[in-house]
Amino acid sequence: MRAMSSALQLTGALLAQQLQALRRNHALEHATLHVLAQHFPQALLAGRADARGFVLYGSVPGAAVQAAAHSALQRLRSGEQQLALHPNCxxxxxxxxxxxxxxxxxxxxxxxxxxxxxxxxxxxxxxxxxxxxxxxxxxxxxxxxxxxTSSAMGALRIHSVTRTERAGWVRHRVQTRAAAAGAALQSIALPDSAAAGNETQS
Incomplete structure (x- = not known):
């Protein structure tokens, strides 16, 4: 029973962590689109978010996307919560x-x-x-x-921005990381048998 309880706790913590990451990345995607729209008002842009970051589609320079993502992150942290919402979501x-x-x-x-x-x-x-x-x-x-979405960025940071182009379609992959990604899991105690097994393997 104790092992099952710990497994359920671990699963719940992982799901909560993934959901929080998705909401934060969704907010950052929207904020990045807002910043890009200020500099490229004629550009057709779209995006989608996941737990690892977000993807933007649109013919804009990769350096501009990188700068916009960093600016968006900073502005969200500064309290511009309205950037997390987008009319075309x-x-x-x-x-x-x-x-x-x-x-x-x-x-x-x-x-x-x-x-x-x-x-x-x-x-x-x-x-x-x-x-x-x-x-x-x-x-x-x-x-x-x-x-x-969640405008509370916490320890989220931008890890990388990659631009690819194929058959005329431009894709920008923005990967994010949370510096304290495993913090929510560290408080979950493993059963004694599992802990002993881990120690034996090490």
């Missing part, structure tokens, strides 16, 4: 889709058997859809702020 698109589906569901709920009854629901749907679109952005921002 997929979270906003998901929020818009969910609200649009809800609007359609509300407008078509119930049994309208006659053609006239169905036609009378069109104005209701036409009124609900714009309201759903208006509510989508603040809802998306709220989801970004509380669920998908």
């Amino acid at each position: 997929g979270t906003n698109l998901v929020a818009a889709g969910l609200l649009a589906a809800l609007a359609v569901g509300l407008a078509t709920a119930g049994s309208a058997r006659s053609r006239l009854a169905r036609l009378l629901r069109v104005p209701l749907l036409a009124g609900l859809l714009p309201l759903a679109m208006l509510a989508a952005r603040p809802l998306g921002y709220a989801a970004q702020r509380s669920l998908t």
